[in-house]
Structures are given as structure tokens and as C-alpha cells.
Amino acid sequence: MLDPFVAQIIKAENFDKFTTSDVRSAYFALKKDPSLDSAEIRRMIYAELMKLVKKGWLERNIQKQKGQTRFKKTVHFDATNLPVKPMALLPISDIEGIDKHKKLSAKLNYYKSELLLSLGESEAYKEIYLELPDLAEELQPKYNLARENSTKLLGKIRAIEAIIEQRNI
Structure with a gap:
């Protein structure tokens, strides 16, 4: 099981x-x-990435000059089936024993990561459109939906940040 933030x-x-x-x-x-x-x-992150290398979902390449290790997603990489630790799947309100600050911070982090995904999705639609303009009619509604989702998430992020700042939680 992967750390939810790494996933x-x-x-x-x-x-x-x-x-x-x-x-x-x-x-x-x-x-x-x-x-x-x-x-x-x-x-911890390296160990998490190595789990995916062993599964064949990531490829590990070591650059000879700098000795730096880079990871690349393989054709087997399946973002929808990443094995994430169960706590990440629970709504924040269902997690007992966590104070207000931690609940808000966890919710904020979740929305931020979802925003990254949504922005990546809209960028992908835009790139595909530039490469294959004949798919514009099919891509436009999906692109619009991804952008709308990004805007909603950004609103949620701003609201939680404002609450944290206002309350100095």
C-alpha cells in the first residue's frame, strides 16, 4: 500500500x-x-517508488554522469488502481481523534492534490487537441469539465486556507 500523498x-x-x-x-x-x-x-518516497518498480509500473533509470535516479511510468502504470493506504479513502470527518487543525490541513492537502490531478487532466486534453485538432468536438466538453473541476477545487482550497488563517488554527 502506498502513502496517499505519494500516490x-x-x-x-x-x-x-x-x-x-x-x-x-x-x-x-x-x-x-x-x-x-x-x-x-x-x-520513504524511494521505498514507495521501488514498490511500483517491482510491480513493473515504473521504470528506474540511473543517469551515468550525475548518478541521479529517474523514474518513468511504464505502459503498465494504472493510476486508477494504485494501491493506496485505506485511511486516505476515508472522508476527513470520519477520522476520529484528529484535532481541527489536522482535519482542515488534511482536507486542504487532499484538495490540493486533486487540483494537481485536475490541472494535469486539462493540460492533457489541451495537448491532445493541439496534436489532433479533429477531436476538438469530443475533447471540448471534457476539457471544460476538467477546468470547472479545477475552479471548484481552487475555491475549496481558498475557503479552507481562509478559515485556517482567520482562526489561526
Whole structure:
């Protein structure tokens, strides 16, 4: 089972040919938790990515010059069937014993990761349209829906950020 934030980051269609550091940067941006240990998170992310390499969903390439490891999604990569830890699937209101700040932060992080996915989806439709303009009629409603979803998510993010800021939770 994958960490829910790692899964949400690598699910994004426009997220490919990445390093552990790329995932770690996105992870910190989503979590917004200054107490996280950078080296520990890097090791955890690397272990999560290696699980997907073993499944054949990611390919691991080591650059000879810099010794940097990059991961690339394979044809077997299936974003809809990523094995995510069950807690990520529960609505925030169903998680007992978490204080208001953690609930709001978790909800905020969830919406941010969903926004990344939605933006990636709309970018993909736009790229496909540029490559295959004859599909415009079919792509336009899907593109509009993805953009509308992005706008709604951005509204939710702003609302939660305003509550956190106002209440200084």
C-alpha cells in the first residue's frame, strides 16, 4: 500500500520522468508540515517508488554522469488502481481523534492534490487537441469539465486556507 500523498502526486498525468527529490518537493508542498524530516521522507518516497518498480509500473533509470535516479511510468502504470493506504479513502470527518487543525490541513492537502490531478487532466486534453485538432468536438466538453473541476477545487482550497488563517488554527 502506498502513502496517499505519494500516490496522488505520481497519479498526475503530467508527472513523469521524475526523481525522488521531485516527489519529495511536491510532498512537502502538499503536507505543509515543517516538522517533517527531509531525509526520512526521501527514504520513504524511494521505498514507495521501488514498490511500483517491482510491480513493473515504473521504470528506474540511473543517469551515468550525475548518478541521479529517474523514474518513468511504464505502459503498465494504472493510476486508477494504485494501491493506496485505506485511511486516505476515508472522508476527513470520519477520522476520529484528529484535532481541527489536522482535519482542515488534511482536507486542504487532499484538495490540493486533486487540483494537481485536475490541472494535469486539462493540460492533457489541451495537448491532445493541439496534436489532433479533429477531436476538438469530443475533447471540448471534457476539457471544460476538467477546468470547472479545477475552479471548484481552487475555491475549496481558498475557503479552507481562509478559515485556517482567520482562526489561526
